[in-house]
Amino acid sequence: MYLSAPTYRNEKEIIKKIESKPDGFITQIVTEADQILWLRDLCRSNNIELVATLLAPTPKNLASAEKIGLRWQPDETKTIHLAQTLFREGVDVSLTSPWSFKDGLEFARRLRLYK
Numbered sequence: 001m002y003l004s005a006p007t008y009r010n011e012k013e014i015i016k017k018i019e020s021k022p023d024g025f026i027t028q029i030v031t032e033a034d035q036i037l038w039l040r041d042l043c044r045s046n047n048i049e050l051v052a053t054l055l056a057p058t059p060k061n062l063a064s065a066e067k068i069g070l071r072w073q074p075d076e077t078k079t080i081h082l083a084q085t086l087f088r089e090g091v092d093v094s095l096t097s098p099w100s101f102k103d104g105l106e107f108a109r110r111l112r113l114y115k
Contacts, residue, residue, distance in 0.1 A: 002026050002051070007035040014042055024049030026094060027028060031072055033085045040091055049056075052086050056097035056104035064098045076107065084114050 003017050005025035017025070025043060027036055030052045043050040055061050057074040065072035083093050095111065097104020 002049075004013050004028070004081055005036075005039060005050075007031075009038055011038075011042070014039060018042065018046050018048065022048060022053060026051045027053050029053050029068070029070060029072075031070065031097070032088075033082060033089065034066070036086075036091065037089060040089055042084050042106075044090070049092065050090075051092045053094045053096055054083060056100070056107045058097060058103035058107065060099035060103060061097055076110075080111060080114055084112055087115055088110050 001022050002024045003020070003022045004024070005014065007028045007030055025039065025048065027039070027050070030036055030040070036050070036052055040050050055065060055072060057076045059074050059111040062072070062074055063082045088094055094103060095108050096105070
């Protein structure tokens with residue numbers, strides 16, 4: 001079972017979730033590695049997987065970011081760098097592209113080259 005995890009630091013909430021012995025956590029949309037590296041440390045010490053959710057950097061997905069109040073710009077280079085950092089840190093990545101499946105799939109194919 002995977003549980004949701006916030007991208008803001010809330011150790012009290014996460015510790016309660018850790019006590020339920022999940023297989024892992026899946027984050028809300030991450031825009032900076034620092035948002036979840038603290039969580040990665042808690043997950044490692046409890047043998048729990050961590051999956052970070054990234055928004056595919058397509059102009060069509062800007063509407064999604066705006067709807068949820070996310071400060072985000074569709075910058076492919078920045079998103080690839082973020083994914084590379086997360087991969088290096090032992091964090092898996094889930095890619096979402098709510099406004100354009102085709103564009104998200106194309107980006108996912110490019111991103112695989114960096115894993």
